[in-house]
Amino acid sequence: MSATNREVILGIGAGIAAYKSADVLRRLQDQGFGVTVVPTPSSLNFVGAATWEALSHRAVTTQVWERVEEVRHISLAKNADYFLIAPATADLIARLASGRADDLLTNLVLASDVPKMIVPAMHPSMWLDAATVANVATLRARGFHVMEPETGRLTGSDSGQGRFPETMSIVNQFLTVTGVHRDLEGKKIIVTAGGTREAIDPVRFIGNRSSGKQGISVAKAAARRGAQVHLIAANVELENLDGILVTHVVTADEMLQVLNSSFAQCNILVMSAAVADAKPVASVDEKIKKAHFTSIELEQNPDILATLAPLKNGQVMVGFAAETSDVIAAAGSKLEKKGLDLIYVNDVSGGAIFGSDDTEGTILLRNGDQVPVSHQSKDTLANLLLDYALKQLG
Numbered sequence: 288m289s290a291t292n293r294e295v296i297l298g299i300g301a302g303i304a305a306y307k308s309a310d311v312l313r314r315l316q317d318q319g320f321g322v323t324v325v326p327t328p329s330s331l332n333f334v335g336a337a338t339w340e341a342l343s344h345r346a347v348t349t350q351v352w353e354r355v356e357e358v359r360h361i362s363l364a365k366n367a368d369y370f371l372i373a374p375a376t377a378d379l380i381a382r383l384a385s386g387r388a389d390d391l392l393t394n395l396v397l398a399s400d401v402p403k404m405i406v407p408a409m410h411p412s413m414w415l416d417a418a419t420v421a422n423v424a425t426l427r428a429r430g431f432h433v434m435e436p437e438t439g440r441l442t443g444s445d446s447g448q449g450r451f452p453e454t455m456s457i458v459n460q461f462l463t464v465t466g467v468h469r470d471l472e473g474k475k476i477i478v479t480a481g482g483t484r485e486a487i488d489p490v491r492f493i494g495n496r497s498s499g500k501q502g503i504s505v506a507k508a509a510a511r512r513g514a515q516v517h518l519i520a521a522n523v524e525l526e527n528l529d530g531i532l533v534t535h536v537v538t539a540d541e542m543l544q545v546l547n548s549s550f551a552q553c554n555i556l557v558m559s560a561a562v563a564d565a566k567p568v569a570s571v572d573e574k575i576k577k578a579h580f581t582s583i584e585l586e587q588n589p590d591i592l593a594t595l596a597p598l599k600n601g602q603v604m605v606g607f608a609a610e611t612s613d614v615i616a617a618a619g620s621k622l623e624k625k626g627l628d629l630i631y632v633n634d635v636s637g638g639a640i641f642g643s644d645d646t647e648g649t650i651l652l653r654n655g656d657q658v659p660v661s662h663q664s665k666d667t668l669a670n671l672l673l674d675y676a677l678k679q680l681g
């Protein structure tokens with residue numbers, strides 16, 4: 288199960304760590320979760336509703352007396368798949384443990400029986416106080432997942448156990464609690480990223496502006512979801528990609544060569560690299576002087592997807608296209624011609640998306656279904672593509 292179409296209530300307690308939850312919210316969105324933020328009224332002293340509304344693109348209320356016609360303490364509860372309450376103060380934990388319903392967040396917790404994770408953050412003496420210890424034990428006994436705070440320097444000069452953990456350890460633990468991220472366990476996924484370069488001479492090449500961001504997002508998302516990932520990177524600078532096998536290539540021929548020896552063992556191929564359509568017939572070892580640099584004789588590169596399609600033995604192949612006119616029809620015919628199972632098409636007529644963190648387009652499936660993708664991060668699209676690829680894998 289992936290995070291796409293999964294709804295999270297992100298509860299915010301009145302701790303200074305509330306500002307760190309803005310990052311938690313972003314990272315949950317990257318995973319594909321839809322997030323509604325429900326702060327306690329006093330937490331607004333630290334981070335205001337406007338921040339949460341702007342980041343979540345959703346209305347934010349704190350009391351049952353707002354938007355009464357929506358009966359939000361029930362409608363939000365019905366819609367939620369999970370709760371993440373971060374930071375949770377000693378007071379909020381006490382209210383939850385005694386079943387209070389004195390603001391919207393505590394009402395929601397009572398009205399919903401979905402999995403709930405709590406991330407406490409407070410001064411160590413409050414965390415170790417017998418009342419808090421008992422309240423945490425009560426919540427754990429009722430099935431709440433209560434994360435252990437970290438030990439270290441606090442807001443003041445004190446240190447001890449009570450610190451709000453790093454964003455990714457919260458998110459990773461949340462993914463484990465919700466069980467949404469291991470759905471690609473045992474699957475082998477090859478992802479190509481970047482743009483190939485075809486040498487004209489030792490200093491010049493034919494290339495393109497692909498940043499590789501989308502492919503890297505897919506590789507990271509697949510690895511997070513438990514897949515064994517092989518990233519074939521064409522001319523992109525990579526940060527440290529823990530747990531992902533990376534092969535660097537320069538040209539289309541090199542990319543095809545790597546795929547020829549690895550495609551048979553994979554379950555899913557995500558071909559997000561922009562492959563140069565043509566290469567110089569002869570690349571010369573010496574730099575061509577200006578006077579002779581007047582024309583380049585080209586030959587077509589192999590179509591990598593079309594070459595691999597006949598070798599398919601149950602693999603799901605995902606392609607990409609950027610089109611300027613007749614976008615859906617053009618993508619549909621590429622899907623056919625290249626033997627793809629799904630294709631994501633960007634309409635780039637209004638300006639390029641290269642290098643951007645966001646994307647807008649349509650996923651076309653083999654059965655003709657179209658899934659519009661409007662203004663999503665490339666991370667969200669990565670998870671969505673993996674969802675559909677996994678479905679096609681059966």
Ligand code: CTP
Pocket residue numbers: 539558559560561562563564588589590591592593605606607608609621625
């Ligand atoms: N692709 C490929 N081999 C090529 C060119 C493209 O495998 N030589 C893959 C790309 O990685 C992408 C998909 O095919 O997933 C569509 O790429 P695109 O450049 O739109 O396809 P072309 O066949 O080059 O079509 P066009 O005539 O529009 O350039």
